Amino acid sequence: MKAGLRNLLFIxxxxxxLALAGYFVLALRSGDPHELPSALLNxxxxxxxxxxxxxxxxxxxxxxxxxxxxxxxxxWCVPCRIEHPLLMRLAEHDHVPLYGIDYKDxxxxxxxxxxxxxxxxxxxxxxRDGRVGLDFGVYGVPETYVLDSTGRIRKRFVxxxxxxxxxxxxxxxxxxxxxx
Amino acid sequence: MTxxxxxxxxAEARAIPRTPPAAGLVDRVGAMIRGFVAAAEAxxxxxxxxxxxxxxxxxALTFVVASLWRRGNxxxxxxxxxxxxxxxxxxxxxxxxxxxxxLANLTSQAVEPSEQLKNPALxxxxxxxxxxxxxxxxxxxxxxxxxxxxxxxxxxxxxxxxTAGDTDEQAVKAIVDRYGExxxxxxxxxxxxxxxxxxxxxxxxxxxxxxxIWLRRRSVTTEAAVPLSPDERSRLDTxxxxxxx
Numbered sequence: 001m002k003a004g005l006r007n008l009l010f011i012x013x014x015x016x017x018l019a020l021a022g023y024f025v026l027a028l029r030s031g032d033p034h035e036l037p038s039a040l041l042n043x044x045x046x047x048x049x050x051x052x053x054x055x056x057x058x059x060x061x062x063x064x065x066x067x068x069x070x071x072x073x074x075x076w077c078v079p080c081r082i083e084h085p086l087l088m089r090l091a092e093h094d095h096v097p098l099y100g101i102d103y104k105d106x107x108x109x110x111x112x113x114x115x116x117x118x119x120x121x122x123x124x125x126x127x128r129d130g131r132v133g134l135d136f137g138v139y140g141v142p143e144t145y146v147l148d149s150t151g152r153i154r155k156r157f158v159x160x161x162x163x164x165x166x167x168x169x170x171x172x173x174x175x176x177x178x179x180x
Numbered sequence: 181m182t183x184x185x186x187x188x189x190x191a192e193a194r195a196i197p198r199t200p201p202a203a204g205l206v207d208r209v210g211a212m213i214r215g216f217v218a219a220a221e222a223x224x225x226x227x228x229x230x231x232x233x234x235x236x237x238x239x240a241l242t243f244v245v246a247s248l249w250r251r252g253n254x255x256x257x258x259x260x261x262x263x264x265x266x267x268x269x270x271x272x273x274x275x276x277x278x279x280x281x282x283l284a285n286l287t288s289q290a291v292e293p294s295e296q297l298k299n300p301a302l303x304x305x306x307x308x309x310x311x312x313x314x315x316x317x318x319x320x321x322x323x324x325x326x327x328x329x330x331x332x333x334x335x336x337x338x339x340x341x342x343t344a345g346d347t348d349e350q351a352v353k354a355i356v357d358r359y360g361e362x363x364x365x366x367x368x369x370x371x372x373x374x375x376x377x378x379x380x381x382x383x384x385x386x387x388x389x390x391x392x393i394w395l396r397r398r399s400v401t402t403e404a405a406v407p408l409s410p411d412e413r414s415r416l417d418t419x420x421x422x423x424x425x
Contacts, residue, residue, distance in 0.1 A: 033319065034319070036316070036359075036360060036362055037360070038360075039356070039357060039358060039359055039360030039361075040357075040358070104329070130329075130333055134333050134334070134337060134358065135358060136358070137358040137359045137360070139316040139317060139330050139359070140317060140330070
């Protein structure tokens with residue numbers, strides 16, 4: 001019995017090492033370190049009021065009352081074009097009101113983009129110097145935020161939205177937030 | 181309802197590697213290698229366009245140094261036996277290249293003159309704070325070093341807060357509120373990070389303690405040797421006396 005205990009004492013460091021190494025391997029493989037959760041998760045979205053690209057502007061306080069999607073995009077952003085067809089489909093099916101924020105961009109370029117590929121947004125706000133993006137914690141475009149009816153940020157999608165993310169994460173979340 | 185959105189999987193989205201911004205040649209090569217590795221792993225990395233401005237001036241200097249270097253080398257190969265004069269020339273060129281290289285290093289900070297505050301004390305505080313903040317685009321660089329657009333934005337935000345009279349803590353909090361504790365290169369000391377901060381010391385102490393116990397136990401067993409019996413002592417004395425003679 002005592003010999004067994006002694007042996008255990010010798011094996012213990014090895015076991016500890018293996019446990020630590022296993023944890024590191026898991027942590028290394030647990031997804032992309034570039035995909036950070038929003039620091040504002042479950043907090044109220046920063047206040048903003050932006051002039052519109054085509055007429056109506058976008059302001060935080062006007063968005064309260066139902067879940068909405070805010071999509072940061074730019075005409076110079078290549079991955080934004082990848083998610084664009086998906087945004088168009090979201091808009092067609094009217095899953096959720098979709099608002100765009102044109103990040104560090106020239107209005108003419110954004111207008112040309114939307115004229116060419118279609119405009120999925122109810123309204124687009126112009127964030128020319130990226131200040132609203134900075135307040136949201138945007139660190140690259142595209143980024144998509146889900147706001148609930150009280151204006152809290154419930155989810156951030158980093159990078160272009162995928163059909164899988166829409167089906168597995170976005171639509172269930174919208175259902176939970178009271179959007180049929 | 182859910183099926184309606186489900187379309188073709190964006191295969192092209194997965195094929196395009198992420199394009200991290202590169203501040204210099206080394207970074208570029210690193211980024212390329214990372215791209216290859218990502219492709220090789222066939223890992224589904226969602227591409228993102230990152231708002232980048234590469235350090236052009238830094239790159240240009242590197243090219244100048246590199247071309248000088250190469251010319252120096254051709255000199256070396258073609259004029260090997262041409263005597264002292266050309267040898268000196270090579271040395272001079274070498275020195276110039278080294279000086280330029282040094283200069284390139286000295287000027288490789290990303291903080292642009294237009295960003296700097298007029299008040300040197302405030303600017304010094306900003307520099308100190310920003311060298312502890314992570315740039316989220318190129319994650320192992322500080323915002324003080326990074327030439328990414330986002331780092332520029334955060335530097336400006338930081339300086340605005342300091343000018344507005346924020347303390348260092350308030351200014352840092354403004355940035356942490358937006359980007360999370362991940363921006364802090366030194367993780368804060370809090371219950372979740374106790375293991376990180378105190379784990380190594382704890383393990384060292386445990387090792388020392390274990391070693392001490394082990395050593396003491398060993399010395400105790402040697403000290404506890406049975407003293408010699410009178411019989412043994414007299415035999416020992418005889419042997420020692422014989423040895424003395």
